[in-house]
Amino acid sequence: MKIGTLSSELRGAEMVLSGPERVEAILRVLRTxxxxxxLSAGYSLATDAELATLGEELAGMAWKGLVFAEVKSYDSALWPKPTSGIATPEPSRRAMFAWADGKLHHIxxxxxxxxxxxxxxxxxxALLEECLASRTVNFRGQRVGALICGELNILRGRNEITPVSARIGDWLRSLDILVNPTHDLMGIGGTLRAKRRWLSRRGKAYVSASNWNSQKPVQRQSGKGPAIRAQSRSAATLQSVLLDGQDVEMCRMNETEFEYRDALI
Structure with missing residues (x-):
């Protein structure tokens, strides 16, 4: 199976490519x-309108593959409704979707x-536990699960990794592939690496794609206010595929407006 990963430039809090340009980047990857x-990194689509456009294009292409994309500012009323009296947190406007079996699925x-x-x-x-079924897609005999950016914190530890609940642990162990798009490069590299290796152990695969933030605000310890740090699109960890606990070699393509790499698993 060929896994593709797509990242774009984030400048501070704003994406450099417009919403329509990000749709076109995804379509270019598919066609080329x-x-x-x-898997596109976080903020891969701007609004509901770009999601609808992507769905129409994929339907017109009769696309048979699996496509993951996140909407940065999703306004429609799809929000998990708890069934067991759980106090619902403030809804995030970031929403992830998958194209599978000829239609869009709300992840x-x-x-x-x-x-x-x-x-x-x-x-x-507790709310995530209730939503695990929607976080799973079946594709070519593989169970593919999705976590969005910092949701990776459902794993605790570094030297010894432990899921935060037995139910989530059972779900993670049931997967063949886990995709985890992030909005930009994440810190705490050693802990992140340990979690990714845990998720890809015993023949499983882990896939991640991050945007690079060319004007990343970083709080200085001196208390003098935030500094700016430029993340690099050439960083090895910008996009990652791990299989059985090991990095899979990725092929980097020569694109100018976005970063695309792929790997075989």
């Missing part, structure tokens, strides 16, 4: 490189951004 399962809105979201009194984990 024909990946079986392309879900981002429920966690950082480890502190899992603290006492926060019901995000």
């Amino acid at each position: 490189f024909r990946p079986d399962m392309p 879900g809105r981002q429920l966690l951004t950082q480890s502190s979201d899992i603290g006492a009194g926060n019901q995000c984990v």
Whole structure:
């Protein structure tokens, strides 16, 4: 299976490519490189309108592969409705979708951004547990699951990785492939690496794609306000495919407006 990963430039809080340009980037990848399962980094689409356009184009192409994309500002009323009295957190406008079996599927809105979201009194984990079915897509005999950016914090630890609940652990172990798009390059590299290796152990695959932020605000310890750090589109960790706990070699294509790489698993 050919896995494709697509990233774009983020400048501070704004994407450099417009919404329509990001749709066209996805379509160009599909037409040019024909990946079986392309994953775009976070903010891959701007609004509901771009999602509708992408769906129409994929239908017109009769696209048979699996496509993952996130809408940065999703306004439609798709929000998980808990069934067991769970206190619903404030809805995120970031929502992930998958194109599979000839139509768009709502994967879900981002429920966690950082480890502190899992603290006492926060019901995000319980809500995520109720949404696990929608986070899973069957594709060519493989169970593919999706976590959005900081939702990776459902795993705790570094030297010893542990899921935050037995139910989530069972779901993760049931998957063949996990996709995890992020909005830009994530910090705490050693911990992130350990979690990715855990998710790809025992013959499973982990796939991630991040945007590069050319004007990333970084808080200085001196208290003098934020500094600006430029992330690099050539970073090895911008896009990652791991299989059985090891990095899979990726082929980097010569694109100017976006970064595309692919790998075979």
